[in-house]
Each structure stands twice: as C-alpha cells, then as structure tokens.
Amino acid sequence: MGEEYRSFFEGKKILITGGAGFLGSALAHKLIPLKPAKIIIVDAMIPNLGGNLVNIRDIEENLVVYIGEDWDLRNEEKIKPLIEESDCIFNLAGNVSHIGSTENPLFDFELNLRAHLHFLESCKKCMQEGKEDLKILYAGTRDQYGKVDQKHLPVDESYLIQEATDPQGINKHATEFFHFWYGSHFGIKISSVRLTNLYGPRHVMNDPGQGVLNWFIRQAMDGETLELWGGGEQLRDFNYVDDAVDALLRIMASDKTNGEIYNLGSFIKKSGLYEHLGNNVMSVGKVAQLVVEIAGNGAFTSIPYPEDRKPLEPGHFYADASKLYNDVGWEPKIPLAEGIRRTVEFYRDNKEHYW
Numbered sequence: 305m306g307e308e309y310r311s312f313f314e315g316k317k318i319l320i321t322g323g324a325g326f327l328g329s330a331l332a333h334k335l336i337p338l339k340p341a342k343i344i345i346v347d348a349m350i351p352n353l354g355g356n357l358v359n360i361r362d363i364e365e366n367l368v369v370y371i372g373e374d375w376d377l378r379n380e381e382k383i384k385p386l387i388e389e390s391d392c393i394f395n396l397a398g399n400v401s402h403i404g405s406t407e408n409p410l411f412d413f414e415l416n417l418r419a420h421l422h423f424l425e426s427c428k429k430c431m432q433e434g435k436e437d438l439k440i441l442y443a444g445t446r447d448q449y450g451k452v453d454q455k456h457l458p459v460d461e462s463y464l465i466q467e468a469t470d471p472q473g474i475n476k477h478a479t480e481f482f483h484f485w486y487g488s489h490f491g492i493k494i495s496s497v498r499l500t501n502l503y504g505p506r507h508v509m510n511d512p513g514q515g516v517l518n519w520f521i522r523q524a525m526d527g528e529t530l531e532l533w534g535g536g537e538q539l540r541d542f543n544y545v546d547d548a549v550d551a552l553l554r555i556m557a558s559d560k561t562n563g564e565i566y567n568l569g570s571f572i573k574k575s576g577l578y579e580h581l582g583n584n585v586m587s588v589g590k591v592a593q594l595v596v597e598i599a600g601n602g603a604f605t606s607i608p609y610p611e612d613r614k615p616l617e618p619g620h621f622y623a624d625a626s627k628l629y630n631d632v633g634w635e636p637k638i639p640l641a642e643g644i645r646r647t648v649e650f651y652r653d654n655k656e657h658y659w
C-alpha cells in the first residue's frame with residue numbers, strides 16, 4: 305500500500321475522542337489536508353492528562369470542537385449524536401499515566417474501561433437504530449503485554465500477557481476485548497493498534513509519569529540532571545508521533561485491518577530477517593545521552609532503581625510490527641535522533657504552553 309490510503313478520508317465524517325490530547329491533535333493536523341467533510345474533536349479535558357487547547361488552536365476553524373466535562377465518553381446523551389453522524393472514529397481518549405494507574409486504579413478503571421463501555425453502548429444503540437456503517441480504531445498499548453518473557457522479544461501480537469505490570473494494562477486489555485465483542489455483535493468494524501513509547505510535539509510535559517522521553521527532553525532543556533534508574537539499561541521502543549499518526553490513518557483506511565490487532569514498533573521482518581528501523585530501540589541511558597547532546601544542555605547520572613518503581617518495570621521491550629508492514633505498508637520513517645531534534649525545536653518555540 306503506497307499513499308492511496310489518503311484518498312479514503314476525502315468527504316468522510318471523522319470523530320476523534322481525546323482529540324485535544326497529544327495523539328488526537330497530531331492526527332487532526334494530518335487529517336485536514338486529506339479533505340474530510342468534517343473532523344469532530346471531543347475531549348472532557350480531564351485534569352492532569354494531555355488535553356491542551358493550544359494543541360488545536362492553529363487548526364480550530366477546520367474542526368468541530370466539543371470540549372469540557374460535559375463531553376465525556378461516559379455522557380451517552382452527548383456522545384451518541386456525534387457517533388451517529390460519524391463514518392469513522394479514532395477512539396483515543398484515555399489515561400496514559402502508568403504510575404497514576406497504580407496509585408489510583410479506580411481512576412484508571414473509570415477512564416480506560418468504564419468510559420469506553422459507555423462509548424461502546426452508545427455505538428451499539430446507533431447500530432440498533434439503523435446506522436449502516438461504522439469503523440472504530442482503538443488505541444491500545446504495549447502495557448497490554450505486561451512483563452514480557454525476554455525470549456519473546458521482539459513481541460508480536462500473538463504474545464499472551466502472563467504478568468500485568470500495572471492496572472492500566474489490565475483495563476486497556478479488557479477494553480480492547482470489549483471493542484471486538486461489540487464489533488462482532490453489532491456489526492461495527494473494529495481495529496486496535498497497540499502503541500509503544502510515543503514522543504513528540506504537543507505532549508503533556510509536566511508529569512514525569514507520562515512518557516520518559518518527553519520528560520527527559522524537558523529536563524535537558526531546563527539544564528537539569530536526568531536520572532537513570534539502575535544505569536538506564538532497559539531497552540524501549542520509541543516511536544515519533546507522526547509515525548504513529550501514519551499508522552492510525554493506514555489502519556483506518558484499509559478493510560484488511562477490520563477485526564485485527566496491530567503492534568506499532570521498530571522491528572519488521574523483511575524477506576525473513578528482522579530489520580531494526582530508525583535506531584528507535586534504545587536503552588533509556590543512551591536516549592538520555594542523545595537528548596542531552598541534541599538539547600545542548602543538561603546532564604545525566606545513574607541512581608539505584610527506586611524500590612517503588614520496580615514492580616512497574618516490564619524489562620526490555622520492543623515490538624514486532626511486521627503485521628502492520630505487511631497489511632498496510634507501515635514502517636517508522638523518523639529516526640530517533642531526528643524525532644528528538646524536531647521535538648526540542650517545537651518546545652523551544654512553545655515552552656510556555658507546556659511546562
């Protein structure tokens with residue numbers, strides 16, 4: 305699949321849940337040139353998550369925006385009419401903080417599970433009332449694999465979770481199952497993409513629990529010392545936000561992806577051999593070094609692994625994205641160093657809105 309997926313969106317009505325957040329707003333920016341009939345953004349602006357009106361202020365006239373606590377997925381009365389008029393939905397609303405989900409599992413349950421059941425109930429009602437066609441792409445997470453048996457790296461979609469690292473993985477895994485259950489029972493086309501460590505412009509930057517790389521970028525830009533737990537040897541699979549958006553668009557546009565789960569990741573098997581793309585799988589320590597070099601500021605130091613964080617540590621993680629490559633032609637295009645450079649540049653110009 306080349307670039308032809310782009311024409312799929314022309315004339316479509318598209319709903320993005322969590323659309324004022326990091327990923328949703330990046331998606332909205334990329335959708336506008338594809339000439340959809342309507343892009344609807346819905347976001348409850350849950351405190352301390354990534355919703356930020358600055359994320360969409362330069363494109364607001366191209367969007368229909370429903371922002372604020374009334375526009376919560378749990379509010380079926382408000383959300384159902386938006387589903388009714390949509391051809392496809394990027395269901396990106398959620399809580400991203402792993403640490404937050406451990407400290408407050410009920411909060412995570414509310415946003416990552418219960419809210420989505422309300423959303424799916426609204427979808428069901430639309431279908432029962434005669435809606436003809438609906439496709440939903442759900443944003444899953446690598447956290448659904450929990451603590452991965454290291455001999456299964458890079459992890460592919462068939463890996464079954466054995467040990468959860470935090471409540472978020474459990475909630476999001478259940479929610480993914482619910483999407484497919486509603487899909488098969490009520491005639492909704494469903495796909496899910498399990499995202500890894502995303503980074504880039506418009507990310508929440510005031511919470512160390514939401515994305516280690518973005519937090520490192522902030523610390524380095526502020527001339528602080530980045531702490532590497534246990535030497536920072538853990539490998540992570542980092543994906544630049546534009547690559548993630550490219551995957552969302554390709555999955556939504558293809559019928560082949562209906563009923564399927566996809567990993568986003570940096571290992572892709574081509575002609576039977578794994579290729580590691582973009583140098584995107586890197587130890588946390590090496591990433592810190594790269595960030596400090598590119599930001600031209602900051603330092604890093606190793607500290608013992610904090611006892612309270614050990615249970616959250618999944619071990620090395622990197623994903624096999626061959627299925628995404630084979631089905632829709634996706635592969636990461638932005639190498640890690642380039643992505644960090646673009647991100648630092650963005651925050652140099654926009655720091656006051658994100659710090």
Ligand SMILES: NC(=O)c1ccc[n+]([C@@H]2O[C@H](COP(=O)([O-])OP(=O)(O)OC[C@H]3O[C@@H](n4cnc5c(N)ncnc54)[C@H](O)[C@@H]3O)[C@@H](O)[C@H]2O)c1
Nearest residue numbers: 322325326327348349350354355376377397398419499502
């Ligand atoms: N950012 C990552 O590294 C990453 C990794 C894996 C998975 N994901 C998934 O991708 C999706 C998007 O993540 P993001 O980084 O853009 O997060 P974000 O925090 O920037 O955006 C999420 C948005 O969802 C909104 N929201 C949450 N619950 C809602 C509800 N019940 N009703 C309406 N709005 C609600 C929040 O207000 C927020 O603006 C999430 O589902 C997340 O779990 C992200």
